[in-house]
Amino acid sequence: MSLPLTIEQTACCVPRVTATLTSDEAERAARVFKALGDSTRVMLLSLIAGSEGGEACICDLTEPVGLSQGTVSHHMKLLTEAGLVTREQRGKWAYFAVNDGALDAAADALRVR
Amino acid sequence: MSLPLTIEQTACCVPRVTATLTSDEAERAARVFKALGDSTRVMLLSLIAGSEGGEACICDLTEPVGLSQGTVSHHMKLLTEAGLVTREQRGKWAYFAVNDGALDAAADALRVR
Numbered sequence: 001m002s003l004p005l006t007i008e009q010t011a012c013c014v015p016r017v018t019a020t021l022t023s024d025e026a027e028r029a030a031r032v033f034k035a036l037g038d039s040t041r042v043m044l045l046s047l048i049a050g051s052e053g054g055e056a057c058i059c060d061l062t063e064p065v066g067l068s069q070g071t072v073s074h075h076m077k078l079l080t081e082a083g084l085v086t087r088e089q090r091g092k093w094a095y096f097a098v099n100d101g102a103l104d105a106a107a108d109a110l111r112v113r
Numbered sequence: 114m115s116l117p118l119t120i121e122q123t124a125c126c127v128p129r130v131t132a133t134l135t136s137d138e139a140e141r142a143a144r145v146f147k148a149l150g151d152s153t154r155v156m157l158l159s160l161i162a163g164s165e166g167g168e169a170c171i172c173d174l175t176e177p178v179g180l181s182q183g184t185v186s187h188h189m190k191l192l193t194e195a196g197l198v199t200r201e202q203r204g205k206w207a208y209f210a211v212n213d214g215a216l217d218a219a220a221d222a223l224r225v226r
Contacts, residue, residue, distance in 0.1 A: 017155050018162035018211065026159065030152040036223075037147030039139040042130050046139065049131035098131065107220040110149075 014102075014109035032106050035082035040065055041075050048085060048098050055097040127215075127222035145219050148195035153178055154188050161198060161211050168210040 014032050015025035035041060043065055048056045062072050076096055079085045083102040088095045127145050128138035148154060156178055161169045175185050189209055192198045196215040201208045 017149070017158050018216070019159060020163045021156060021159040023152065023156065026152040026155040030150055030155045033146045033155075034150030036130070037143055037150035039136065039143040042139040042143045042146075043134060043136065045130050046132060046134040050133040103131070103223045107223040110216045110220040110223075 014105045016109050016111065018111070029109055032082050032084070032102075032109075035078050035084055036106070038075070040067065041079055044072065044075055045079065045084065045098060048096050055095050057093045057095050059093050061096075127218045129222050129224065131224070142222055145195050145197070145215070145222075148191050148197055149219070151188070153180065154192055157185065157188055158192065158197065158211060161209050168208050170206045170208050172206050174209075 015021055015029050017026075017029050021029070036045075044061055047061055047064055048054070051060070058069065058072060058076060061076075062069050065072065067075075073094075076085065076087070076094070080087050080096075084099055084106075085096045086099050088097075128134055128142050130139075130142050134142070149158075157174055160174055160177055161167070164173070171182065171185060171189060174189075175182050178185065180188075186207075189198065189200070189207070193200050193209070197212055197219075198209045199212055201210075
């Protein structure tokens with residue numbers, strides 16, 4: 001399924017959902033929004049954005065959401081794969097920062113022309 | 114689970130995901146993004162936005178996505194419940210229009226402070 005029409009794309013990686021999309025572009029946009037479509041992941045994103053320096057250790061994220069480290073790791077993996085956060089390993093712990101550019105791109109994708 | 118911190122909200126209905134959220138607010142934001150987290154729904158939104166007058170009859174949406182009217186109706190119900198489109202019944206057919214305000218609110222929710 002592909003509509004042979006205008007392709008409009010945002011700077012980074014999320015095609016504009018109000019443009020005429022190919023099925024590939026629709027898949028790409030949906031993947032990012034799917035990562036945001038879970039309240040735990042929204043909460044984790046919110047906690048990271050609100051942390052000092054805009055980054056948080058996974059060890060500081062488990063308690064506020066009341067979930068095991070394994071479950072939080074899984075959610076963080078999905079956010080990382082969607083490009084919404086970046087991950088940096090420092091010794092034992094993984095640190096995460098919100099990718100402002102990816103959030104901006106996702107926001108732009110929702111703008112009506 | 115509720116964090117007793119600043120609440121920041123966009124004009125309409127989607128709390129800012131980069132603010133410190135309560136679990137209720139996280140739920141509310143996630144609900145809207147979940148509706149966008151499916152490639153068929155992104156495609157339907159795109160088709161409606163690209164239609165003449167910014168609205169489309171459900172009878173014109175089934176063929177481009179290659180799905181039955183029942184399946185398309187289900188997707189349109191989820192988009193309507195999320196407030197992303199408005200629905201108007203005209204005789205036999207339902208007509209849908211993109212709710213620009215809701216898309217703007219969802220976009221604002223992703224803006225970093």
